[in-house]
Each structure stands twice: as structure tokens, then as C-alpha cells.
Amino acid sequence: MPPTRSPRRALTAAVALLTLTLTTACGAGAADGAQTRQLRYQGSVGQVTLPELAADLGYLGDVTLDWIGNVTGGPADIQATATGQSDFGGAFNGAIVKLQTAGAPITAVVSYYGSDAQTFQGYYVLDDSPIRGPRDLIGKRVGMNTLGAHAEAVLRTWLARGGLTAAEIGKVELVALPPVNTEQSLRARQIDVAVLGGVIRDKAVAGGGIRTVFTDYELLGAFSAGSYVFRDDFLTRNPDTVRTFVTAVGKAIEWARTQPRETVVARLKAIIAERGRNEDTTLVEYWKSSGVAEPGGLITDREFATWIDWLADSGELKGERPKPSDLYTNRFNAAATPGGGA
Structure with a gap:
């Protein structure tokens, strides 16, 4: 399994595509000036x-969702949004900073996933692995769902805090794998460490034979890690639609936070069954929480500042560091108004 292409090259290609397509991006609003009430997205x-x-x-009221396919990584999802292939997309906040x-x-505009005591990303090895600490990863292979995103940022932060130099960190080989294949690759010893999160992690742990090296929750505490984004032109032309969307997502976060776990799982399974995409519902049986830290998915400076600093210190950002407040807005979220939450 060769490592995938450099995330920096992928980002450069995405920005080049963005330059070519922004002027003809779809879904920014109806020709007569009416706001679109249908949102294209990837599941x-x-x-x-x-x-x-x-x-x-x-x-969502009269706002409808138009599923255009599935995506395996956040960076690809927000690139599709930036280039007008979809109307919204979600990714790790560090990937949003880079793009x-x-x-x-x-x-x-709204947080949609994060890490807490129930839901987190862990870095797992087989029970008989000699890997215990940061220095043990030098020369080893780490499998994760996508490069240049949450899993890589957390790993590199852990390695740096463990005393590894930039050159030593560069000797840790990162391998991009679909989440559903990562556990299998670890058990087949094709990789040395597997990054597993959410329901996929719980299913793998339930199978036995693996142990945790560390988790992002242990490293950073509870935090929202990723956000949904829209293109700026879409926000300008469709503010009411975006407000409906953001507030609805916030209400869904709070509904899931306050309902018994069994109620949420049953609802998720019913949704999968009703949409008729020939999918297995096993993963949702392990659902525990969205991990979103703030009420209604509100975004805070901290959720971007952490990754701005990391990207700048690692040389990924050139020039002046952006302000977190330049990257997000809560103005479409009813939860930002006293008494206006879910």
C-alpha cells in the first residue's frame, strides 16, 4: 500500500480548479433573485x-437536501463546495484554514463533529505491538482516513509534544485508507498504527486484540474539531436558507445530545433504511455522541486558533497568520442569540 499523494499537492490542485470554476459555480441562487431552497451535499x-x-x-422546513454521492474525506468535501460541485461541505477545521x-x-458556519469522553479519535496498535510512546513511531506506518486533516494534525502535535524533531516526525509514514478498511489493515499488519474514530473505533475495540496508544481527547480535552462551510457568494445570495440550515443542524445536535442513546440509534437506522442506498446499519449501532462541544454547534476562536498555530509552526502557512474570526461566523446560528437556541 503506497502512501497517497502529498496533501499539499492535492490542495494546490484544488485551488487551481477553484480558480477555473468559481465564475460558473452552481447553486448560488436562482436566476430571478429568489433564494435557493435545495442544498446539494455529499453523504x-x-x-x-x-x-x-x-x-x-x-x-429544515421547506429546505431540502439533494444527495449527490458519498465522500470519504473532509478536505475533498470542502473542495467540492469551494468549486461549486456541492453547496455545503464539512471538514476538520485545520483543513478549512489551509483551503x-x-x-x-x-x-x-456551524460545528458538526468533535471529541469528548464518549466520542473521540484514537491511535490504536495490536496488543503485541512494541509501540508505547512518540519515539516508537519513528519509521512506522500510520493509517488514517485522509492526509492533511484531523488525524494527521493531532498525530504531529502529539509527536512534537513528545520531543521529536521535525526531521524525526518526517520519518513517520502516513498512509491514507478508507475508514472501513483501516482496522483490517492493522490486523493484517500492513500498518503499525490505525487511527479509528466514532462508531468504527467502537466496533474495532469490541473485536478485541488492539489497544490505545493515545486519543485526541486525552491530548486536547473536549473540543469541536470540524465545521460545515459554504462559499461566500452562496452566503450572500441565500442568507435565509443558510440560517435555516445552520439552526436546523444546531437543533439536531441538541436533540441527539438530550435523547436516550437508544432513541438516537433507532432514528439513525430508520433513516438509513428509508433512503434506500443498500447500506449496512452496523456502524450506527455504536453511535454515542456527535462530540460537538458548544451548544447548537456554535464555533469559538479556540477551535481554529489551535490549528492556525500548528500549521504556522510546521511551515504549512505562509505570511501573516489569519485571525480565527476571519474563518467562521455564528451570525446564521439561532443559538448565538439569547433564547434563540434549540
Whole structure:
């Protein structure tokens, strides 16, 4: 399994595509000036996104979702949004920083996933692995869902805090793998460490034979890690639609936070069954929480500042560091108004 191409090259290609397509991007608003009430998006196999849950709960009102396919990584999802292939997309906040500072006119509007005591990303090895600490990863292979995103940022932060130099960190080989294949690759000893999160992690742990090296929650505490973004032109032309969407996602977060786990799981399974995509519902049986830290998915400076600093210190950002407040807005979220939450 060769490592995938450099995430920096992928980002450069995405920005080049963005330059070519922004002038003809679709979905920015109807020709007569009316706001669009249909949102194109990419889903996730065997799982239910928060917008899909919000739609099923009736929170979207007359705003409808148009599923255009599935995506396996956040960077690809927000690149599709930036280039007009979809109307919204979600990714790790560090990936949003990289794409926006590279010239993409996108803005984060609501958090949609994070890490807490129940839901987190862990770095797992086989029980008989000699890997215990940061220095043990030098020369080893780490499998994760996508490069240049959450899993890589957390790993490099852990390695740096463990005393590794930039040159030593560069000797840790990163391998991009679909989440559903990562556990299998670890058990087949094709990789030395597997990054597993959410329901996929719980299913793998339930199978036995693996142990945790560290988790992002242990490293950073509870935090929202990723946000949904829209293109800036879409926000300008469709503010009411975006407000409906953001507030609905926030309500879905709070609904899932306050309902018994069994109620949420049953709802997610029913949604998967009703949409008829021939999917396995096993993963949602392990659902525990969205991991979103703030009420209604509100975004805070901290959720971007952490990754701005990391990207700048690692040389990924050139020039002046952006301000976190330049990357996101809560103005479309009813939860930002006293008494206006879910």
C-alpha cells in the first residue's frame, strides 16, 4: 500500500480548479433573485450526517437536501463546495484554514463533529505491538482516513509534544485508507498504527486484540474539531436558507445530545433504511455522541486558533497568520442569540 499523494499537492490542485470554476459555480441562487431552497451535499456510507438527521426531524422546513454521492474525506468535501460541485461541505477545521488561506472564498458556519469522553479519535496498535510512546513511531506506518486533516494534525502535535524533531516526525509514514478498511489493515499488519474514530473505533475495540496508544481527547480535552462551510457568494445570495440550515443542524445536535442513546440509534437506522442506498446499519449501532462541544454547534476562536498555530509552526502557512474570526461566523446560528437556541 503506497502512501497517497502529498496533501499539499492535492490542495494546490484544488485551488487551481477553484480558480477555473468559481465564475460558473452552481447553486448560488436562482436566476430571478429568489433564494435557493435545495442544498446539494455529499453523504457518508452507512452513517447519517447531522443535516440528514435535521431533515428527518423536520427542522429544515421547506429546505431540502439533494444527495449527490458519498465522500470519504473532509478536505475533498470542502473542495467540492469551494468549486461549486456541492453547496455545503464539512471538514476538520485545520483543513478549512489551509483551503481558505490558499484563496478559497469559504466560511465555516456551524460545528458538526468533535471529541469528548464518549466520542473521540484514537491511535490504536495490536496488543503485541512494541509501540508505547512518540519515539516508537519513528519509521512506522500510520493509517488514517485522509492526509492533511484531523488525524494527521493531532498525530504531529502529539509527536512534537513528545520531543521529536521535525526531521524525526518526517520519518513517520502516513498512509491514507478508507475508514472501513483501516482496522483490517492493522490486523493484517500492513500498518503499525490505525487511527479509528466514532462508531468504527467502537466496533474495532469490541473485536478485541488492539489497544490505545493515545486519543485526541486525552491530548486536547473536549473540543469541536470540524465545521460545515459554504462559499461566500452562496452566503450572500441565500442568507435565509443558510440560517435555516445552520439552526436546523444546531437543533439536531441538541436533540441527539438530550435523547436516550437508544432513541438516537433507532432514528439513525430508520433513516438509513428509508433512503434506500443498500447500506449496512452496523456502524450506527455504536453511535454515542456527535462530540460537538458548544451548544447548537456554535464555533469559538479556540477551535481554529489551535490549528492556525500548528500549521504556522510546521511551515504549512505562509505570511501573516489569519485571525480565527476571519474563518467562521455564528451570525446564521439561532443559538448565538439569547433564547434563540434549540
